[in-house]
Amino acid sequence: MTLRFTRSAAVFVALSFGVLSCADAVEYKQVNASASTLSFTYNQFSSQVYGTFGKFEGTLDFDTANPSAARAGLTIQLDSIDAGNSDANEELKKPAWFDTATYPQGTFESTRVNALGNNRYSITGNLTLKTITRAVEVPVLLKSESGIGIFDGQLTLKRSDFKIGAGEWADTVVSDDINIRFRMVAPQQ
Template sequence: MKHRFPTCYVLVAALAFAALPCVQAAEYTQVNETASTISFTYKQFSSQVYGTFGKFEATLDFDTAKPSAAHAALTIQLDSIDAGSSDANSELKKPAWFDTATYPVATFVSTGVKVLGNNRYSITGKLTLRGITHVVEVPVLLKSVNAIGIFDGQLTLKRSDFKIGEGEWADGVVSDKINIRFRMVAPQR
């Protein structure tokens, strides 16, 4: 009977260990830009407006075993904006808004990553729009599906911080807060 009691503990411990989920490190180094999206919402005359950017380039070096060493960069072609109508798209390219003739791209370059737990991260970086740079923190959720990493993130910007929509547009017809959402898709390396 002495040997049976410890053997039961060993068996229970082995079964419990086998039932634990297997967490493996994964590396993501190439963004599939065709499967990825960048969208935004804002309010105009109390109605919500949805838009997207169709052209961007992204680089990624993200290892879940060493997230603090991760690096990400994004360059958005601002003239690829689609705010739902050709009139809106034309207006947003003008000097009062994005001024795409002078500032054709917006960029984000990461400077640090903090692990929040449960596949959540906070990515800090420098966002540059219209020649103005601000440090932003972007909460990101990483989902892995069939060896594909899906990085979902969202942040809220104030257009006034980047002098977007000045002049007659500064009166509040368009909300100052712009909600940015992105989904970057990257195959596991």
Template structure:
């Protein structure tokens, strides 16, 4: 037996106890906001509506070798919404919806990161929208491609939890569930 190589049984034990990482460790500390996207969908009159936010700032400090020490922030400029029409964009800025004159940003700050294995994580944090703060848990999948990390995630928010669309819009014309998707692109450090 060649002593330079471990025996099969040593390799099997190492793999069984997770001594070898499944993915090469990498650090991500900067978000490329130009290559990143935030989108949403909801139902209105039984039709699916798609929209995006064009302006946001994001920060990231994430090491795949120590994900529990990770931290992320996001600040979305609510007046950068594109909900498919100028009328919708204007309506969403009004006090019944985002009230963006009083609350120009939606913010998220992580408080905990849990590794689920296979490059999947749950990032928990505080989301503040319209002056209301709620804890949310966001499932995220990390894909590494050519020294670029792509953090894909999605969550469903209830607009009523943040008092969005009150008054005449409080009925079921617009769904209470708003599905948020994001794709944050970060170069490997």
């Protein structure tokens, strides 16, 4: 006699017999943008510059019992950039950089999520800036605190891959490597 279980039945059996704890089967479906952060660093004249994007919206459908079915998305309002001073902020909105009048948003859409163990995941997806789309892979650590999921991740992009900082800025005054860091906060469902 062969027994077959659906995914839901298998999770129920695992929970019932203690194979999988309730803490292991958690769903996150809503990003709290006001509690989340999106920041970046780069080097300019050998000094590190820190900045943030103040307006973005995240989407999430993440079940820790089935991470391969997870989906994540991010829409960034590029004119919400803050690189530490008003002159830099206005420069970064110009056509040589983000050209926010023509391209007001940047987007990320996941295409695959892999569980790496110990609450670590690899999220692969498409990042689009100035209509240029590149595949990126983002390592993410999920921390759970009092019913809140905190997804911490970082990656390094090459600004030249997206034609950001063209013309006189294409040289080494501003580093080509831009380090992106995010902290997305989502309540358990």
